[in-house]
Amino acid sequence: MPLFVDCLADLKQGHQTNIPIYSFSEHQRLDETKYLYGAAVIITEGILALHDPALRALYDLKIFVQCDSDLMLARRIRRDVSERGRTVDGVLDQYLRYVKPSYDNFVLPTAKYADIIVPGSDNHVAIDLICTHVKRQMKNRKSRLRAQMALAGPRELSSRQSSPLIPTEEPWSNLIITPDTPQLKGIMTILRDRTTSRGDFIFFVDRLATYLIEKAMEHLPYRPRTVTTPCEVDYQGVELDADLCGVSILRSGGPLERGLRRVVNNVAIGSLLIQSEPKTGEPLLLAHALPQCIRERHRAKHTYVFLLDAQIGTAASAFMALRVLLDHGVPQEHIVVVTFLVARYGGLALLRRVFPRVRVVCSAADDYVSERWLAVLEAPAQGGAPGTDVGAVGSPALADEQQVATRGRKVWVVEPGMGHIGDRYYL
Structure with missing residues (x-):
């Protein structure tokens, strides 16, 4: 968990980080790491994502996804058999002995820390609300x-x-x-x-x-x-x-x-x-x-x-x-x-x-x-399909602000x- 906190804190501060890679088939961490940098939006996902107080302190928005137990088991069997090379009996044994009791005792109680609780299926409205929130935050933090x-x-x-x-x-x-x-x-x-x-x-x-x-x-x-x-x-x-x-x-x-x-x-x-x-x-x-x-x-x-x-x-x-x-x-x-x-x-x-x-x-x-204003000019009508001609510095396509205020963009030129x-x- 301390390493998880360090990696997430680096990303949130805009720094690069090297994330450890875990092998589900070998049940241990691999030697190589995953380099990551430049994330504008960071999604931290995991069954214990809301459990550690140091992690919760880093989140801007906390979400708990709550799903029906039967649907969770069906998804788990399909994933572990196809992606992790396990058998159905092995998945069921692990689920009944460890997964379900651990979920009830450690995972489900963390729902009280969530800002919103999202259903695990048919959740299009919730997703739209989350996306709207993220877009608004990105717009507010944008620099000029x-x-x-x-x-x-x-x-x-x-x-x-x-x-x-x-x-x-x-x-x-x-x-x-x-x-x-x-x-x-x-x-x-x-x-x-x-x-x-x-x-x-x-x-x-x-x-x-x-x-x-x-x-x-x-x-x-x-x-x-x-x-x-x-x-x-x-x-x-x-x-x-x-x-x-x-x-x-x-x-x-x-x-x-x-x-x-x-x-x-x-x-x-x-x-x-x-x-x-x-x-x-x-x-x-x-x-x-x-x-x-x-x-x-x-x-x-x-x-x-x-x-x-x-x-x-x-x-x-x-x-x-x-x-x-x-x-x-x-x-x-x-x-x-x-x-x-x-x-x-x-x-x-x-x-x-x-x-x-x-x-x-x-x-x-x-x-x-x-x-200056960099003009975007339409291609001549006799040239066939319409196109664009982006003017370079010093080219005839550079026009005055009054001519291209609605169709060009501002540029600054060293002279x-x-x-x-x-x-x-x-x-």
């Missing part, structure tokens, strides 16, 4: 992160003809911008040019990604190491003193992955799929595939992570990704965000306040964030920016 991040700077820029933001805070020491050398400025010029061919864009993105990873490596811990050279002479050097992995925000972080693999041999790279909710633009975590060193919390607290994201405007995706890493036990000071471009006074300002010990390594910082780096790299 994206707009807050866009407003995190001194003020929001709401027109295309943006003016520079006036800084009101001291420079952030954990924002590491690579030196603006002529070589780097030449690479950025090529990448910012909308007429650059895809082949050249990929080449210089890979080149810049490698350079940024090398700069990020400077912020990791190292320990002394002595080696013997081919000349039979000792050399006092260093080696990395940490477990390192990468986490890429799909697909924005993809262009940085090749640079990481070039610099760190055999590095483990995980991924997070974070997309915007179509109506509100809020970040949603849709899928995650994290390296094993992060999935196990006792290892995560000693692991350093390079979080790969092409650019940070409102920082909504980065905010969500950082929250995921912290939920897994990775310390803030062990996270280095590697990105090509940031909006200096956009969501980065909020990121700085919420995660002050996270470091950000980038090649440039623009001082502009503009609000002068580099456009959609993932689209330019992969498409």
Whole structure:
């Protein structure tokens, strides 16, 4: 029960957990565990789910399902014979000797702790009531992160003809911008040019990604190491003193992955799929595939992570990704965000306040964030079946707010920016 309480408490706090797996055929716990993270709604189910006071204290809604004894026995026989490899005689013997007396003495009395009692059959009305309650709770707890991040700077820029933001805070020491050398400025010029061919864009993105990873490596811990050279002479050097992995925000972080693999041999790279909710633009975590060193919390607290994201405007995706890493036990000071471009006074300002010990390594910082409306245009009538054309940043499909307020959605764009780096790299 204490382990059950710990796992449930971790999930309720938004942390990952590793749940033990029990074998009903072997009547014992298996060596492997089930990794679980990111549950918006947690259903705790079991015959003694309401028995332990520590468990009851974690529940937001307590439900007792009460069913007729004959129906329970029939269901038990069908389940144990088909799923657990038992015989009918064995099921009946166990039921009469242990299950029924235990139910009467220990399970049924816990009904007094339930908020509602649901019948075990023909319970559609009860299910509708429960679903309505859960949906209302989720709606009440929903955050509007994206707009807050866009407003995190001194003020929001709401027109295309943006003016520079006036800084009101001291420079952030954990924002590491690579030196603006002529070589780097030449690479950025090529990448910012909308007429650059895809082949050249990929080449210089890979080149810049490698350079940024090398700069990020400077912020990791190292320990002394002595080696013997081919000349039979000792050399006092260093080696990395940490477990390192990468986490890429799909697909924005993809262009940085090749640079990481070039610099760190055999590095483990995980991924997070974070997309915007179509109506509100809020970040949603849709899928995650994290390296094993992060999935196990006792290892995560000693692991350093390079979080790969092409650019940070409102920082909504980065905010969500950082929250995921912290939920897994990775310390803030062990996270280095590697990105090509940031909006200096956009969501980065909020990121700085919420995660002050996270470091950000980038090649440039623009001082502009503009609000636009991403239009969804109908296909021409002569084209056959109607379709949609989602406008990209800088495309003709971007219209003014008055034209698309009812058919588009709001987006925030870094300016002068580099456009959609993932689209330019992969498409």
